[in-house]
Amino acid sequence: MNSDDFESYLALLASLLRLDKSQQREIGSELRTHLEDRLEDLLASGVPRDEAIRRALAEFGDAAGLAAEFVSLSRNRKRRWLMRLASFSVAAMLLVAFGLITFWPGSNSGPGPAIVTAQAPPGATPPKPAAEAPHESPLAEKLNQRIDAEFVETPLTDVIDFLSQTAGIQMYVNRKRMEDEGVAIDSPITESLKRVRLATLLDLTLGELGLVYVEKDDFLVITTAADADATTEVRVYDCRDLLTMPGLPGEKKLEAPLPGTLPIVEGGMTGPAAPLSEHDRRAERLMNILKTAVDPNHWVDAGGVGTISEYNGLIVVSHSARTHAKVEKVLDMLRQAAGLEKPKAGVVK
């Protein structure tokens, strides 16, 4: 066995296998015997030598792909030890366990669960607003859990799989968009953080690659920042509580004889200087706060895509899902600071 092709294939494979030396040798010689066996069989069946070599190698697949399989295998081995859930509830443990079980398909409890899973998405999703399932931890809560992350040159796709299983969150990866923008799905990730919030970890890990995650129903969509920003959606925020809360003691007197001046509204097109009610002033202020605090460059007046308007205490925002998430957060912070309860149905998506 001394064809050049053969040897160079094996040499390539060996160099691609970033494993320790003994593993490399073992895998190398195991694969070599396989190739030799195959070649002998082909020769014995009358295939000419050149053709036999070509076929044996072709059947083997490309060295890079094969090497990647082995490397990720050995990395998984390490990962299993390195990554642990720092704060977990019984529920989270069950989710992990369930994730592992589903890896073994047609699994332990046989047909039962398979059927349940198949039926769950169509049946269970629509009645969600009724809040029928209080035991199910919402996405935000899952994103808040803290985990230890120790990734060493781990392919992105493995990182996502791992986080998805650990956190019990479904994650959809928009491979098409990533490919279009030249982000490799197996980009190596190196990250070492202790007790980090999952949301932060995702921000950091994905951010390095120009990727973002967007919450969609009860799962996450992972895509490029450009893609996420290009798709806008309209949401309505009920801000009546924020707009009617008692103001500062000194501010009260403004309410009654408001003069016809327009103190705050820049760009307000109120031509004949219609007096602004206290409500309008507050609404205008709140919208300005949102526009300055959240992605200031992404609103229409700054050349972006987002719009914001108000009707009777309801603030209507058309923006990317990412910006919506931040708007929601700022409103929450305002409410928290003002000691207001978070409204039951604060956001209509």
Place this chain on the structure above:
Amino acid sequence: MEEKSVTGKFGRDLLRGSLDLMVLSVLAGERKYGYLIQKEVRAASGGRVELPAGTLYPLLHRLEDERLIKASWDDATGRERKWYELTAAGRKRLAAQAQEWADYAQCIRQLLGAARVEPAT
């Protein structure tokens, strides 16, 4: 990831879940080395399942890692080879998985029967 990794006459998704079981069952008899396992899977499936080396070896190493099979090197056949055999845990897993697959197939058959779905060929 690539289409070529498991070829044969079954859908890829259908196969993915059962590759471990196939390999374990081929090893139920005497110990075997990779090339032999590949050939037996092909023969036992009537040529309908082809396990390329790029799929087979990572799979074997994973099963070894999970202590379902164990490996040893020797040159009994005149060539130094890595031989695989089932461990006790592997045997138990094989039996359990075989039972599950039988149940599963039975269940699917019943469902298809109830829905009066006839195979296309």
